[in-house]
Amino acid sequence: MNGGVRECLNGNRKKKVLKKLLENLSSDDEPDILSEIKSGSGAVQAKNSKGNERKGSAMRMKLNVILLLILSTILVCGAGCMDSGKYAVSAKGSTLGLGGEFTTGVTSNVNARVGINMLDLDIDEEVNDIEYDIGLDFFSYSALVDWHIFEGSFRVSGGVLSMDHELSLDARPTVDEDIGDNTYTPDDIGTLSGCIEIDELAPYLGIGWGNPLTHSRRWGFTFDLGVAFISPPDVSLSATGKASGLSRDLAKEKEEIEDDLDPFKYYPVIAISFFYRF
Numbered sequence: 001m002n003g004g005v006r007e008c009l010n011g012n013r014k015k016k017v018l019k020k021l022l023e024n025l026s027s028d029d030e031p032d033i034l035s036e037i038k039s040g041s042g043a044v045q046a047k048n049s050k051g052n053e054r055k056g057s058a059m060r061m062k063l064n065v066i067l068l069l070i071l072s073t074i075l076v077c078g079a080g081c082m083d084s085g086k087y088a089v090s091a092k093g094s095t096l097g098l099g100g101e102f103t104t105g106v107t108s109n110v111n112a113r114v115g116i117n118m119l120d121l122d123i124d125e126e127v128n129d130i131e132y133d134i135g136l137d138f139f140s141y142s143a144l145v146d147w148h149i150f151e152g153s154f155r156v157s158g159g160v161l162s163m164d165h166e167l168s169l170d171a172r173p174t175v176d177e178d179i180g181d182n183t184y185t186p187d188d189i190g191t192l193s194g195c196i197e198i199d200e201l202a203p204y205l206g207i208g209w210g211n212p213l214t215h216s217r218r219w220g221f222t223f224d225l226g227v228a229f230i231s232p233p234d235v236s237l238s239a240t241g242k243a244s245g246l247s248r249d250l251a252k253e254k255e256e257i258e259d260d261l262d263p264f265k266y267y268p269v270i271a272i273s274f275f276y277r278f
Helices: 003-026 032-041 050-076 246-261
Strands: 087-094 097-107 110-127 130-147 154-173 177-179 182-184 192-209 219-229 234-239 266-277
Touching: 087 110, 097 130, 130 192, 154 219, 177 246, 182 246, 192 246, 192 266, 234 246
Parallel strands: none
Antiparallel strands: 087 097, 087 266, 097 110, 110 130, 130 154, 154 192, 177 182, 192 219, 192 234, 219 266
């Protein structure tokens, strides 16, 4: 049996495995492997409300959709029987969250890629007699161009990021706290809620190593290091307490936080990706 036939048969076997996995992902019952992954991540995520459970379900659904798209692309394009060398899909972890990318060649040393990233994390902690509920809700799209200057692994990248990032904090003090110009008791404050949000289309510039469309191998890793140029984040601050003067002091605290965040105009992007070329 010649090498071409063996390669095609191997590709057919890969197709059957991928097709079975796709059918499992599409069914109502989750595959065992995904259940194990999610149970492992449960040690990090402390979700104790129905609202957070719904957010977690939505996050898992989005990640499943990304996995389905990546696997579907590999399956449709032959999974081993053909290699055009023009396209690649990547699974990605970064300071933007978890996600995936699709890369295509423009010229011999220029690639274009689009991607999606997300992160949904909730943590409950108690620090200095104050109970904190911390939530990270990140979602972004990216459209980037990579220029391999020396037609090797090193590249310069530029493009845009559509970012919708939110850091939320709920705190329940158990001792008196200073807010603004006054001191308030736990009953005066109730639950203190704050939110820092980035919601904009931001230019991106960075460098990286690795070329998903290299002809030396069909799979491998790439690395990105860059910055997104953003406006200062939006801040909101509120409390359930109704003490006299609390709203005024919360407004002062909000202004101070905004002043502290005013220099924050560069969002660092550090990413590592696993790619498969087809």
